[in-house]
Amino acid sequence: MKFTFLLTAALAAFAVQASAQTATTTAAPRVAADQIATKKGPLTVQPITHGSVVFTWNGKTIYVDPYGGAAAYTGLAAPGVILITDIHGDHLDPKTLAGLSVGKAILVVPKAVADQLPTTYKSQVRILSNGQRLDTLGMTISAIPMYNLPEAADAMHPKGRGNGYVLNLGGKNVYLSGDTEDIAEMRALQGIDVAFVCMNLPYTMDVNQAAQGVLAFKPGIVYPYHYRGQNGLSDVDSFKKTVNTANKKIDVRLRNWYPVAK
Template sequence: MQMNRRDALKITAAWAAAATFMPFAARAGGHGDMYEAEGGEIGIHPVDHASFVMTTPLGTIYNDPVGGAEKYADMPAADLVLITHEHGDHFNLDTLNGVVGEGTMLLTNPSVYEKLPEALKAKAQMIGNGETTEMMGVGIEAIPAYNLTEERKKFHPKGRDNGYVLTLAGMRIYIAGDTEDIPEMRALKDIDMAFVPMNLPYTMDPIAAAGGVAAFAPKVVYPYHYRDQDPKEFAAKLAELGAGSEVKYGAWYGEQHA
């Protein structure tokens, strides 16, 4: 059952107020990176493009799992699946049916929720831009994700798609989904880790992405969903802007990009 906005905001605020932010101590860990957090570690395990697995002290979170269940065979089972929007590189029913277990919960934007078969709807909540909820002990806020450039608005119209800010284990983690350098991203506060896209024509180029990220200056940022764009161009521009964020290169497209 979805919580009302006032109660959800109270829960999210309580998580943030109680958090004792631990220093980031990343280390290489198999498929990804591990970070010290309250109650244990948070692990970031890139899978492909916009898909990744996040292991946490509260459970395992899959973001936009696509590409077939076999890609997740070596990962812990999903406790929570996040879906940002309906495009095929973010939402795939065959993959979902393969990775969603009996106890798995799903969180989607409204348009994806309406596309789910009844069996998956029974495990799912939907949340729209600006709404908040709590699942698995994780505070979750849906951040708008959309195109600003006129000729790109057809890809991600304002109001349909989600990004997410997760509050868990003493950290605030932003998953941008598919978006350009929007005001709602620039206005974010106290973000410890961010995942930001940069591929044309669907989102933005590395320079625009760096400008947006510099505005909210997360402690750590992962370029993802970049395909043929150069994440190191993003890193150079971000350093030039003096954001102070550490750029991490996940193996989204194979080790040659890491």
């Protein structure tokens, strides 16, 4: 009887260990999250991949452009708000959305995205056009233009189709560029505490354009993100050097947004 008990306990322990190992290997790797102080507690910044990031603040969770498969979000709280910037598959990813617990989330999107979302999300959608604002769940979400230069009807990102966003979270202004170049609207931003700025040719802008745009609006902290282009990863070290040579006060935070090759 004693031997049977010990054998059962050993098998149970092995099963738990095997289960833990399986969970560890199936969950997507992530870089460590950052925390930024606000008037209503810390803002947690969790890079996911490419243009995807998750914010946790004041008991709320915000997913930005959820993409890359639901496994990338394993262990994170279900979103209360989802922001989608554009119609391209690295921003609007119905397969990833379908694998996430989004039933209680508000989806803040431009009209072009709303038109392509599955009808199951219709009641959750809030459409914002460039220049519009939504106050919800104690935060403010403003839609900012994002587009290619020179402006053209056949551009990959024409003006007015997609949204960048500025979030006000506990007195901190957080800018998400979406797919853009260093447009006048970005350069004119004021009071941005944290910025996420893209740099991947031929879709958005090169490293120098991104640096010059950032030097124009002077965010307190800037994260280069969305920096994989046709020829691989952009030189974010060069971006940091260019920015900090001209302005040492801007905190350029380099994080690995591509922990797993896709």
